[in-house]
Amino acid sequence: MTGARGTLGPLSGGAWVRLLSQAGLSGTLLLSKGERATLFVLGEGRVQGWDVGAPYGLGEVGGRFAFWPHAERPQPSLEPRYPKAAGPLRALPALLEEALLSTAELNVRALFARLAKEAFSGALVFERPHASGVVVVSRGRPAAAALEARAGLLYGPAALRPLLEGEAAALSLYPLPEPLCSSFLALVLAFEAGGAGGAPPEAATGTLVGETGYAFMRGGEVYLELLTPPALESGFVPACEAPPSLPLPNDPTGWEGRRYALTLRGRDALDPMTELSMRFRSEFGRTGQRALEGFRRAAAAEAVAEALGLEAGAFRTLLERLEAEGFIRRLEVR
Incomplete structure (x- = not known):
């Protein structure tokens, strides 16, 4: 069975957990509704949850789910959505995914206006034949950008203009609950700065970069592992609690x-x-x-x-x- 995403409809989160467990499936499950999200790890009759931001109530209906089957592990785990990326895209914890129209048929500036109105937090990914990139949006405002092309990696304003104004690109949107968004934002900024820090302090919130990948932590506890050889030196990257503002390039006239x-x-x-x-x-x-x-x-x-x-x-x-x-x-x- 491959990964699956969808809506629960009239089914409660608790009923969905029971169905997966009764089927003998093991893996990582995300349940979310609005700003509430909880990750579960299932295996051999065990169900354990980690809240990501505000907790998701298992009695609720009408939420969204995503499930990734894998062998039993101690924490929720994901494989990378962009395994061939050399920069921050490989570190993206892709939970919920929404494919958009391409930039050939969508006004990207109008899209950013919509994200601002919705106070969206997450990642907007651009994919072209020879280049790809990501813009991290925090509470509706662009906060960081990275572009990976043949010439290498670009960040910040130098990445943002080519992403917005280059050739047509496929677009995907990845909503990220807090603190996952602030942790991924901090990772992008760490890539730009050239590395991670030292060991995590007690009760740390952020990302531990190690040999096996990226371990996202909250209050000193790992709640999600992204299993991939990291493209960043080992160390700890604290979550970004004060997101920077990355203004869009000046609107062209005419x-x-x-x-x-x-x-x-x-x-x-x-x-x-x-x-x-x-x-x-x-x-x-x-x-x-x-x-x-x-x-x-x-x-x-x-x-x-x-x-x-x-x-x-x-x-x-x-x-x-x-x-x-x-x-x-x-x-x-x-």
């Missing part, structure tokens, strides 16, 4: 002259016979529908705004939302 066209999803949204069309009209109204109609044939943003009689600020908000949700795509100037 957006009014950019040309856009409908995506397949945008064309479906204009087809009155589709369910998507009904949802679109409900969420975007007549103005949104008229905007899509304006992009039936590739058109400049300014021309569509003038046709709708909208001032620039109001139309730009609509434009970024349409792009972020994959209804239109920006055309490259050749």
